[in-house]
Amino acid sequence: MPLARSLSITSLSGLEEWDEEFDLEDAVLFEIAWEVANKVGGIYTVIQTKARLTAEEWGENYFLVGPYVESNVRTQVELIEPTNPALKRAIDKMNSSGCKVYFGRWLIEGSPYVVLIDVAFTAWNLDKWKKELWDNFSIGVPWFDREANDAVLFGFLTAWLLGEYAAQCEEPPHILAHFHEWLAGLGLALCRQRQLPVATIFTTHATLLGRYLCAGSVDFYNNLADFNVDKEAGDRQIYHRYCLERTAARCAHVFTTVSQITAVEAEHLLKRKPDIITPNGLNVKKFSAMHEFQNLHAQSKNRIQEFIRGHFYGHLDFNLDKCLFLFIAGRYEFSNKGADIFLEALARLNYLLRVNHSDVTVVAFFIMPARTNNFNVETLKGQAVRKQLWDTAQTVKERFGKKLYESLLVGQLPDVSKMLSKDDFTMMKRAIFATQRQCQPPICTHNMLEDSNDPILTCIRRIGLFNSSADRVKVIFHPEFLSSTSPLLPMDYEEFVRGCHLGVFPSYYEPWGYTPAECTVMGIPSISTNLSGFGCFMEEHIADPSAYGIYILDRRYRGVDESCNQLTSYLFQFCQQSRRARIIQRNRTERLSDLLDWRYLGRYYISARHMALAKAFPDTYFYQPHDSDTAQGFRYPRPASVPPSPSLSRHSSPRQSEAEEDDDRYDEDAEAEKDRLNIRQPLTLPSKKGPALPYTLPGWYHQDKETRAN
Secondary structure (H helix, E strand, C coil): CCEEEECCCCCCCCCCCCCCCCCCCCEEEEEECCCCCCCCCHHHHHHHHHHHHHHHHHHHHEEEEEECCHHHHHHHEEECCCCCHHHHHHHHHHHHCCCCEEEEEECCCCCCEEEEECCHHHHHHHHHHHHHHHHHHCCCCCCCCHHHHHHHHHHHHHHHHHHHHHHHCCCCCEEEEEEEHHHHHHHHHHHHHCCCCEEEEEEECCCHHHHHHHHCCCCCHHHHHHCCHHHHHHHCCCHHHHHHHHHHHHHCCEEEECCHHHHHHHHHHCCCCCCEECCCCECEEEECCCCHHHHHHHHHHHHHHHHHHHHCCCCCCCCHHHEEEEEEECCCCCCCCCHHHHHHHHHHHHHHHHHCCCCCEEEEEEECCCCEEEECHHHHHHHHHHHHHHHHHHHHHHHHHHHHHHHHHCCCCCCHHHHCCHHHHHHHHHHHHHCCCCCCCCCECEEECCHHHCHHHHHHHHHCCCCCCCCCEEEEEECCCCECCCCCCECCHHHHHHHCCEEECCCCCECCCHHHHHHHHCCCCEEEECCEHHHHHHHHHECCHHHHCEEEECCCCCCHHHHHHHHHHHHHHHHHCCHHHHHHHHHHHHHHHHHHEHHHHHHHHHHHHHHHHHHHCCCCCCCECCCHHHCCCCCECCCCCCCCCCCCCCCCCCCCCHHHHHCCCCCHHHHHHHHHHHCCCCCCCCCCCCECCCCCCCHHHHHHHHHHHC
16 A cells, blocks of 8 residues: 655655657666565565566556466466566466466556466476586575475576576567565576576665574674674575675676665675665655645544553543654564663653653553464453443433423423433443553553563563553554454554654664655654664765654664664653644654655666666667766755754643744744755666766765774
8 A cells, every 4th residue: 555645835846757769679678586476575665666667668568577466466466477578488388388377367456467377287397407506506495394495496496587588589688677685586596597697686775694694692893894704694595595695796797775774784794885775765645735644644533542541541640732752663583673762761761750740641562473373352351341431422422411301392491400310320430430440551552472581572571561550651562463353453554653742762783774765754753773774874865853753763873772772862852842833843754755766766766777778788778977076966955944853842842822823933834845946866877868866875884984094
């Protein structure tokens, strides 16, 4: 589902349209990934959301290639006959040679063509292809690694497909093949080894070794240059996978990755500097009404408040109008995703709010899937009690309204003492008694299979956040992905994010970071780090990220305790903002949506494709590199008005007086207009006449190189 934002006067336009001049009529693009029509992780989101823009650029000459998974095909793919004659002959030839290759349309935005290969059907070739892999690349794959075996089968089959397509073309073809991640990378290496007429691109979204090293709690980024990569991969029994990834990166005409921080990682671990950074975008669907996202925030917040009323029944001793909802979401990687530092910061925030006698209550949600066996009975009971109270109130209201109506009909003012009967009072008393609770509100909404060893619950026991009445910070752990059909919290992820006030993602290892990007598109402020791709991207493109609701936590140069103190400071400052300041900040955050739209970020992929075509077919395509030292990038300025912060905000209460509402000190429309006049245009990307989009490493990397040299 595309994320939505409003098209309002506050939107920052000015992202220059790029008129690319490459003649693509004779070129064909194959985009190859294990997650085509097969959701495994974040790469599925990248390919799915980017497909519409790529299909518009390449038209009938764009084909996605992935594995055939019958359960996914039934619901996501419409199988049809191939439309391209050469591709039809290639598929028929492969099917007659003992393969099973399917063709269809992927039922997503853009409806791109897909070629799906049944890797299991050709498993009888595995030993032969493993021998060929060893003979040509000296890479041995153990028999017990099923995922690597699938990568071998998928790689040889995709290379077969590309080679067969080239052979079936009547004229010399200009084939461009874009491979994502190590699971698809072997096909790229085989194309180069067999000298097929194919321009190749390899994109790594996260290095294999980097993820494993960070999971082992090492000081990863400060020791990048010192790792013995072969030994580290061997110690973790992933050497064969690492070799497949490194071979693809080294063989590709163009090597790309998703962020500057991952580019530095790839340069050290894969031994090749990426040619272009290709940040991940989103499809930003726009509304016609102004500030519609603010209305959506209010609607979704009300639904979360209803859940809170049930979850904390019997202990609802805080004002929901002064309650802030924070959340962290993603894979359950306790340290990599920053859940450890977030919990510690919440404990310190709880202390600060209590000693300062703040009337603000913070509810922090942890949305991370873990092993459970069912919903927590106490949590379900809370929602049932809330519903019962609502039904009781509705019944009494109907009776009261009927008596009031009848009294007014006869021209008499009602006798208030007779409006409610004894039965009404009895019903209300029973409902009140039903809300009594002897235990504390639960922290986890589900029954965990390994409760005693769970990292989040263990940390909560240590810091003592048990949702007691004295705590100003409450914690709710929801170890399951959100769904609109859930009996507990019936909201999908997008609705939930819209209803929250702040997303907190203090990740230590995050090559890109879709979660803070989704917050930004929906106008929700977020906390990221300078070790995430998203955080580095925002620091590069925004003069003052915090003024736009993008808080960048320093986990590069600070220790864990210092980073935790900084995070606590951000959270405490956010709690001190007035309601009006938060609305202003959401307006600013929402204006950054254009930066994350594929309409803007897609040009980086376009640049990579043109670079690959020019390298593989220099007689047909021309590409002129650009001097990165003279490059000027797109950069949002600091907002024209004073940024909303505790020290500068004039109000501390969530509601403003009429005089305050009429104050013209802040004019959102005027500020947006000033921003539009001040922003720089983005780079013009490469064409036959234009320069290339430069690739630059972050400033801290160059500082580190100078330090090491000295």
